[in-house]
Structures are given as C-alpha cells and as structure tokens.
Amino acid sequence: MLENKTRMVWRKYFKPPRGFKLTKAGRIFFVFLFAIIAVAMLTGNNLLFMILAFMLAFMIVSGLESERNIRYLEIERVLPSEIYAHTPSRIGYHLRNTRLTSDRLVINSLGGIKVACLPKGPGEIYTTEYAFERRGRQHLGDVQVYTTFPYGLFEKSITFALADDIVVFPEPMPVSSAAALGREDSGRGKGTDSISHVRPYIPGDSGSLIVWKKLHLGLFSRVVEGGSGLTGVIVLLPGGELEEKLSQAAFLVGELFTSGGQFGLAAGNYFSGLAGSRDHKIKILTYLADLDVIGAPSPAIDYGTTKLIYL
Amino acid sequence: MERPNLSIYDIPLLTTGISLAGILALSLAGMLAWPVFVLIAALHLAVYRWLFHKDIPGYLFGVVIAAIFIVEGLRIYFQGRGAVLPALRDMIVILALTRLVLKKTTREIYQIVGISIAECILATVFTISPIFLLGIMLDAFLTPIVLYLLDGYEFQAGTPRHPPLTHFVGVFLGIMAVSTALFFIIPRPSSTIVSLGIAERRRTGFAEEVDLAKAGALEQDRSIVMRIFWSQGKAPESFYLSGARLDVLTRKGFLKRVGQPVAPAVNTPVSDRLTIYPTGLESRNVFFPFTLVGTVPSTIFSQGLNYYWRSTTPPFYDVYVTRVLSLRFEAQDLRFPEELQGVATLARRVAGQAAIPVQVKRLRTYLATHCTYSLAAPTPGTLQRPIESFLAGGGKGACEHFASAMAAMLRAIGIPARVVTGFLVSEFNTTDNYYIVRASDAHAWVEYFDGAWRTVDPTPQTQIKKPRSSLIDALRFRWIRWVIEYSLQDQINLAVSVRLGMPRLRQGLSGLNTWAGLIFAVIVIIAVMIYLPRRRLGPYARVLHALKRKGLALDPALTHEEHKQRIKTEWPGIAPHFEVYLRSYLAWRFGDRKVEIQPLTEALIAKIHKTKYTPQKGE
DSSP states (O other): OHHHHHHHHHHHHHOSOEEEEEOHHHHHHHHHHHHHHHHHHHHOOHHHHHHHHHHHHHHHHHHHHHHHHHTTEEEEEEOOSOEEBTSOEEEEEEEEESSSOEEEEEEESSSEEEEEEEOSSSOEEEEEEEOBSSOEEEEEOOEEEEEOTTTSSEEEEEEEOOOEEEEEEOOOOOOOHHHHHTOOOOSSOSTTOEEEEEEEOOTTOOGGGBOGGGGGGOOEEEEEESSOOOOEEEEEOSSSOHHHHHHHHHHHHHHHHHHTOOEEEEETTEEOOOBOSHHHHHHHHHHHHHOOOOOOOOTTOOOTTOOEEEO | OOOOOOTTSOHHHHHHHHHHHHHHHHHHTTSSOHHHHHHHHHHHHHIIIIITTOOOOTHHHHHHHHHHHHHHHHHHHHHOGGGHHHHHHHHHHHHHHHHHHSOOOHHHHHHHHHHHHHHHHHHHHHOOOGGGHHHHHHHHHHHHHHHHHHHHHHHOSSOOOOOOHHHHHHHHHHHHHHHHHHHHHSOOOSSOSSOOSOOOOOOOOOOSSOOTTOOSOOOOOOOEEEEEEEEESOOOSOEEEEEEEEOEEETTEEEOOOSSOOOOOTTSOOOEEEEEEOTTOOOOBOOBSSEEEEEESOOEEEETTEEEESSSOOSSEEEEEEOSOOOOOOGGGGOOOGGGHHHHHHHHHHHOSSOHHHHHHHHHHHHHHHSEEOOSOOOGGGSSSHHHHHHTTTOEEOHHHHHHHHHHHHHHTTOOEEEEEEEEEOEEETTTTEEEEEGGGEEEEEEEESSSEEEEOOOTTOOOOOOBOOHHHHHHHHHIIIIITOOHHHHHHHHHHHHHHHHHHHHHHHTSOHHHHHHHHHHHHHHHHHHHHHHHSOHHHHHHHHHHHHTOOOOTTSOHHHHHHHHHHHOTTTHHHHHHHHHHHHHHHTSSOOOOHHHHHHHHHHHHHHSOOOOOOOO
16 A cells, blocks of 8 residues: 555656756866766865855755756647658647746657747647558557757756557558540549649649640649549559559558549458448558468459449 | 857856856866966957857867876976866866857857866865855856757757757756755765865964974965864863973973873863864874863874874864863972073072062063063074073063963072963854864963962963954854765764754654644644555545545445446447456455556546546436
8 A cells, every 4th residue: 555655656756757958068067067066076175165155956846847847748649631651731839838938848759849848728739740661550659748948058857658559641642544444434524523632743644634724834734623523443463573453552542532532442351342432441451561471363253334443 | 150049048158157156166176376267267258249150160178188288288298287277277277267258059068067066176175164165066067058959959859949048047046955965865985095186284372392493474365274172161261271281391492302202181070172173284293281081082192291183184183181180290390400500590580589479470461571472583602591581681572482481480599390382262153153263363371380280371462352243153163064065974973963853853743832732732633544545445445535526426325336337328439448347356355366557547546537527327
C-alpha cells in the first residue's frame, strides 16, 4: 500500500518522465560550474562558494521555470484519413495547456514543429509534413515535446505515450485510367460532366483532356467527375514489379473514385466487389498496403460485364 | 546580417550593462582604480550609444587576443609569479572591451555574458569586502534577462512572448533566496590545498616581543583586528587582553622566556568565557584576559608563559578564564641585569621605603610626570640602552617604553614584575554587544607580584572609549563571520543547533497564549476538514464523491449495478469509463485478481473532472 502511495505521488509530480540535455551554452555553463567547484574546494574561498551558490540557484530557478512551462501540456496526434508512401502527408498535433501559457516548445516527432508561444486554453493544431518511407501498417509511438525555455542552457523534454497504428497506402504512380480501361474518353464528356481538377498529363490521356491554356506551364489534363463514371475492376496479375503494380493500382483507385464510377480490385482469390464509396476506396487501399504476394486470379470470380484493368 | 533584434527589450543596453557589471565587480574588489573604471564606463556608453551595431571585422578579436597573450606572457616571464593575477585581470578586462567593441551576434553576446561572469569570479579572489557584491548582484539580475532574450532569438519561430520586467525581478529574488540557502548548505572542505584569495591578515598592531629601539614612528592603524563577545560572566567596561608575557629582562628590554612551559590553570573554576573572532590578526598567540583555564578548540601549546595555536589561528575560539590571580612567582621574575644599575638607583630613590602599593604608585607617578608619551621614533642615541635613556632626562616613548621602565624599576626594588603585551580593550558596540579591538589598541602594561599577580598600567595617556552603537560594523562583522569565515565547523554547529532547536521550538509553542493556540487549532481543523475526507475515502467512494462534485449525486445505498444504470442514462459520456472501472473495482474488491485500483481510480476521477456533464433525463 505504501509502495502504491509513493508511486502515485511520484507519478503525480514526475510522470511523464522528463528528459534532460545540455545545450551548447549549457555545456559552457557547466564548465564554469565545475571550474568554480574545483577552485572553491581547493582554496576554501567562501566568496567562490557564494558564486557557486548563485550558479546553482540559477540552475534551480531555470529548472522550475522550464518545468512550469511543460508541466500541464497535453497533446493528441491528428492524422489525415489517407496516408500514401513517399508522399508528404500533413501530420497534426493538437497541443494544449489548459492552465498556463507555454513558450518555445518543439514537438519532436516525424520532424520538429516549433511553437513560439502556446496560449493557455483549448490549444491549437500544429502540423508538419512527413513522407513515410514504405507502405503497410506502421506504429507511431511516443511524442516528445522539449523546450529550452527560459534561458537556453538546458533542454528539458516531456514524452507523451501516444500509440497510433496507421496504414500507409502505396505511393500512387500515375497511369492513365482511360488508357488502362482501353477507352477513348471524350474528356469533356456529356453535358452533365464537370471538371473535378487538373493534374499533370499522363501518357495515354486523351488529347481532348489537355488544358491548352496552361501550355506555357507544361502539359495538364482535366479530370472529370460526376457522370463520366469510369467503371472497372483492377486486376493484379502475378509477376513483374510488385511495388510498381501496387502504386499504379493505388493511383487508379484514386482516379476511379474521383470519376465517380464503380470500381473494384481483384488479386488472387480476393475480390473487393464493386462500389464507388469512400469506404470502399479505403478498403481497397488498405488491402493494397498489406499485400505482399499476388496470386493468380481466381477463375471463380464473376466480374460480370465490368471492364477489367490488368496490371 | 546576424544581428539580434530582440523586441521590447533593449539588447544593446543589456549587453553593455552586463559587461559593465563585471568590470564594476572588479573595480569594487579593488582591482581597478576608479579613474580606470570611469574610463571603461565611458567606453561602454560610447558602444551603447554609437558602436553597438557597427560591423567591425571579427578577425580583429583573434588578433587582439594573440597580442594580449604575448604581452601578458612576457610580463609574467619578466616580473615573476607576483604578476600572474594582475596579468589575468588585464587580460580579462581587455578581452571584455574588445569583445564589446567588435561585431556582436548572439554568439558574441553569449561570450560577453561569460566574460562578465569570469570577471565576477576573479573579483572574489581579490577581496573580502561585501561591496563588490553590488557588481555580482547586477550581473545576477541582468544575466537571466539576456539569456532569456538570446534563447528566444535563437528559437527562430514565431514571435516569442516577453514577460514584464517584474517577472525578472521575481527571478532575481528567487535566485537570491535559493543561493542564500545553498551557500550555507554546500559542504565546505575541512582543509584547503591552495591558499588563494583568503582575507589577508597583515595588520596586527600587536608585537609579541618588545623592541624599544624600534626605528620609525608607530602607525596608528584603526583597522579592526578582533571582535570579542563576553559570553559568560560580567563584562567589564574595559580589560587587558594579554597576548604575551615577557619576563626575561636584558639590557635592551624585556624578552619572552623560552622553554619550561606553564600549563593553564586547568583545575581552577571558570569565572568568565569570551568568544574571540580574530578577523584581521596574523599572530598565532592565544589572547585572553586574567588567567587562562582552557580554550575551545584546545589545540594550543605553551612556551614559557605564553600560549600559541598549533596551526593557524582558528576563525573564532572560546577562552575560559578565571579572575582568581596567580599566587606564585618564580626567581626569573626578580632577575635584574647588572648593566641597569642606573635604573636601580633611580627606582630606589623614587620608591623609597613603603608598602608595595605605595611604591608602585610613586613609580607610576614619576613616570607620568618625568616622561612623555609619544609615538614618534626614539632618537638614535637611545637605542643601545633604551630603558636607561628613556628614564634619564625625561624620555619620550610609547607604552612599551613606559611598561618596560616600570617593570625594570619594580624589579630593581625587589618586586617581581614582568611586561605584558596585548590589547587594551574598551570599545564596545552596543548594536550587537561585542568589544571591538583595533590595531591601534595594541598596548603594553605591567604585572607585579604583591601576594598575587596584579596589573598596573604606567602609560599616562591610556584612554577608555565609551560604548557606542555601530550598525555598519555589526553588519561588516556578520559578513566576515557568516560569509568570509563560514566553515565546516559552522555547518556542524548549525546542524546541531537545528537538532537542538526542535525541543526549544516545541517548548516555545507550548508557551503560546491560549488565543493563539485556539486560532492555530481552528486553522488546522479547517485544513483537515477540507483535505482529509477525500483522502480517507475508499476508491469507490472517491469516485462517487467526484461524480457528486460534477452534479451527479448517487445514493451510496444503491448497488453498483444501479449506479451503472443511472450513469448510463444520466451521463452517457462517462458511462463506458465507469463500466470499465467498475469491472476492475469489483475484481479488486471481491475477486481474487490483483488489481492496482489506485491508479485506475485516479484516472477515472481525472476523466470525470475533464468530461463535461450535462444532466439528461432518464427514461
């Protein structure tokens, strides 16, 4: 019981544990400090002990101020709904201090984020861009927030145990959906089609989709949505470069979803079915992120009349 | 362009200010003459006003450093060891000025702060004066501000917040308070290896040996050499503090006896105790009034009639004395050299045939009327037979001449006598109730035997000073006592007094009046009422208490399941957490599973506090 109580007190005041590092100025400060300790001990000169006491007191006050600065911090990781490998994703951190204003914080996770001043209150979301190196399931661990506040001699850090498991989708590798579907798309489509966005030209895109007005900036193609209804099933075939196929598939999934049509994925015995929803897209991308080996397509799968995109 | 542009605070002012603080500390420590300081201060003003942002090439700094090292190195080489500290001072001052004048980025400003701290450290080596603290305190005030701004500048993101100046005043006061406490706690070495920068004890005024042929006038040095607390016994208006007894009479005067040590009168009851703080005395003699019984510390040894400290004089010591006079004299105290027959003839003529006190009075009167008190140097013709010369033809002399002449004349008429040197103590500081002993209080007098050893002072112009109050000296003494001379022994005494102080504190508290006791009791009861109920509750009761504070009061008489249902309907936001907790709680309370319920309780209570409660109507 006593042990529990001690642990509780310890946790209350010191958890999460603080990290401590010297900055360059701090190292020089310590050189001074140890020199004074040595000379004071050798000579017994009380005035040197007084200077030593000043310096130690300065350290203590600095420690108290920095502790006050990070003591009541709270942080949550804010992740985007879709994260693709090798593609910068905006990772956010909701940082708040409900009791005090904090200064000069650095969120040290997936690239540092500097926060000059965090006002007391509900907090703010600070973001950084980060490109994950590989696809698949990944674990985002602890987040460290450190500060050199107030005097820049020491770097005190607080580590937050944030555990987030994320799925990093394959890096989209552009491939023309129209070409992949073997369809000479009119691009401007029927009267109900509307332009979703403009993207760089991909070989295979219809000439009618090219935005000639932007020729001076390079070749761009229009992407239409709402009615152009590109529909198809991406079928992954064994052999060839796996990562390239997965990347192309991820790109096509995005394109097909944007076009508003129904789409699906087949690989080995797996068939996602046909749908056009966002959940369906995420489901397919998650499958692609996890895929290690592509088996031969199962003849038992009935695709109906849907166009097949073989990769 | 790397230039600090640090918002509301004027960094040029702070930088020049911190640089000047270091120089000020050096100057206050007596290492820089005031005109030099004024010149340097003017240079600082010029830098602040015109030169701060001038881009003077940084490589000049290296050139200047190299030049300083060469010049000061040569100086030490040619002038020897004595030039080391002055060379160090010059180097650091020139370094500070060069750094201040040349280009300044954050790196250079850090260097200026470092140099300033180094100057303060150097100042401590040279002084014991409290005044130099002004420089150090100015440094201690400015350094946090400058470092704060530099760190904000180097952060290089957004606009740093700048607290008001009062914040830094608070920081300064905090540093002062903590450093004061630390100063007394940091363990002191029991012995030191290098003797550097400790208070110099050159001033003394006291001379163990009497040199009547001393050439050159005596100086009237007013510096304080001792402070004495009369810790036990009735403090007199004035007293003779003896340092050495001289009982060997030669043609040239009295000398101390060597060999045959006389032990202190250890079996005699102690009548008085004095605590002596020799703050500026070089001598190793043990000083005491009357007859010595013992000392603390007891590390003394005797040689002849005198006592000495085995090593250096302790920073303070207690002497235990008795006012009972010694009843013994030795043949040594009567020896009279043949060469001083002239003195003997004069003594017999002046003293005549009478009782000893009458003879003593006659001799004293003779000296007072025929000799003149003077601190001037004796004439060269008197140097060979100083006592005879002094007595013949109305001599001029100091207390040593009077005492030697008196003692010699007493011996000449068959009265055992000796010269005693020490201090005549009469200056009393009523602020802290201690005697002040100055170098100018050094004195010589006579002890003669008349059934017991008695004291007579033949010097005519002996003055007794009136007690007076001196706050400045009391503060200076405290500074010396508790800062400069603070030692390991003091730390031990402090620890012991804290330990002993506890029962005294309890005793003191028991002596408080009834009303104070009642008020204290009420405060304690209120504090207990506020604090303890929460702590004394069990884990589940604490959860119920927390819910109640948020507005959801649950009847403790209901079952856990009923509590759960009610929470589910009235506060769905907290219900899942409560359910999870309840499972663990029931397992802990009734099951045989080992569950750490306290952290879970704390976590749930924290969740309850953080979650917003909006009362909902149940079905």
